[in-house]
Amino acid sequence: MPIRRPQISLSALGGGEGRGEVGEIQASPDRTAHLTLPVADATGPLPLPPQAGGEGKLGGYRPTRRWILVAAAGAGLPSLAPKATATEATLAEAIRELTGEAPLERGRVTLELPSIVENGNAVPLTVSVESPMTEADHVEAIHIFNQKNPQPYVAAFHLGPRAGKARVSTRIRLADSQRVVAIARLNDGSFWSDSADVIVTLAACTEQ
Amino acid sequence: MARVLINLPERAKRGEIIEIKTLLQHPMETGYRLDSNGAKIPRDIVNLFACTYNGEEVFRAELFPAIAANPFIAFSTIATESDELVFSWTDDDGQTRTETRKIIVE
Numbered sequence: 217m218p219i220r221r222p223q224i225s226l227s228a229l230g231g232g233e234g235r236g237e238v239g240e241i242q243a244s245p246d247r248t249a250h251l252t253l254p255v256a257d258a259t260g261p262l263p264l265p266p267q268a269g270g271e272g273k274l275g276g277y278r279p280t281r282r283w284i285l286v287a288a289a290g291a292g293l294p295s296l297a298p299k300a301t302a303t304e305a306t307l308a309e310a311i312r313e314l315t316g317e318a319p320l321e322r323g324r325v326t327l328e329l330p331s332i333v334e335n336g337n338a339v340p341l342t343v344s345v346e347s348p349m350t351e352a353d354h355v356e357a358i359h360i361f362n363q364k365n366p367q368p369y370v371a372a373f374h375l376g377p378r379a380g381k382a383r384v385s386t387r388i389r390l391a392d393s394q395r396v397v398a399i400a401r402l403n404d405g406s407f408w409s410d411s412a413d414v415i416v417t418l419a420a421c422t423e424q
Numbered sequence: 425m426a427r428v429l430i431n432l433p434e435r436a437k438r439g440e441i442i443e444i445k446t447l448l449q450h451p452m453e454t455g456y457r458l459d460s461n462g463a464k465i466p467r468d469i470v471n472l473f474a475c476t477y478n479g480e481e482v483f484r485a486e487l488f489p490a491i492a493a494n495p496f497i498a499f500s501t502i503a504t505e506s507d508e509l510v511f512s513w514t515d516d517d518g519q520t521r522t523e524t525r526k527i528i529v530e
Binding site for chain 2: 337338339362365366367369370371372373374375376378379380381383384385386387388389390420
């Protein structure tokens with residue numbers, strides 16, 4: 217995250233009118249009139265809505281304006297979604313909480329989800345894991361995570377050799393088009409995963 | 425809690441893998457929705473489902489609000505002997521709904 221932020225903010229500054237402002241500050245810091253002008257323009261056309269306009273009225277706060285640009289660019293996703301939602305970060309955190317230091321390997325797990333869902337209120341989901349399901353080699357648990365629901369957890373299924381086969385089905389809610397991740401924990405302590413991207417046309421959970 | 429649907433074979437061969445499908449009628453209220461006055465509807469979900477066979481737990485599921493209303497869960501188990509399968513759903517208030525089904529293993 218700390219690496220990504222400057223990258224995004226830099227491109228925003230370079231692409232928009234930010235570059236011009238930086239130049240002006242360096243050349244002559246006392247040209248306040250010039251500095252307010254581009255901001256007044258900025259409220260008119262595309263790029264930065266209320267923050268830049270409100271900032272322009274303050275006039276003198278040149279570094280602050282840049283910080284707001286940086287903040288708006290860097291924190292773009294959270295500010296667009298004011299509700300508390302699971303994000304890539306909370307998803308990664310939830311997965312790390314489960315796996316700890318153990319590596320997460322791809323394969324063995326098959327996550328079946330429709331790729332386009334009309335109604336996010338009930339999305340059929342099936343997870344199966346390639347495993348002989350014997351006492352010596354079996355799946356202990358299957359965890360389901362999501363990327364954009366209000367919380368990253370969906371379900372955790374605990375099974376063992378008596379299951380015969382590692383295959384579980386349920387129906388889940390999806391609040392947005394997003395990625396769903398299934399992780400299987402084997403009795404030898406290894407973790408295997410699969411993920412699926414789903415496009416949801418009618419969202420669930422927070423609507424209504 | 426209300427109606428329950430459980431689908432499993434009445435008879436099975438010893439050692440056969442049988443599939444069990446369960447469905448419980450329950451709103452699975454997420455706690456994120458608002459009512460008509462804008463007040464939050466409190467969370468009310470079934471957070472635990474378990475199945476025991478011959479007194480031994482063969483399957484357990486922890487459920488979160490992202491599980492759809494009327495939770496449907498399908499899983500499998502090996503038919504070991506003629507006995508009872510006990511299914512239980514526990515909600516946020518700690519109330520448990522229990523259902524028992526018999527299976528004949530030949």
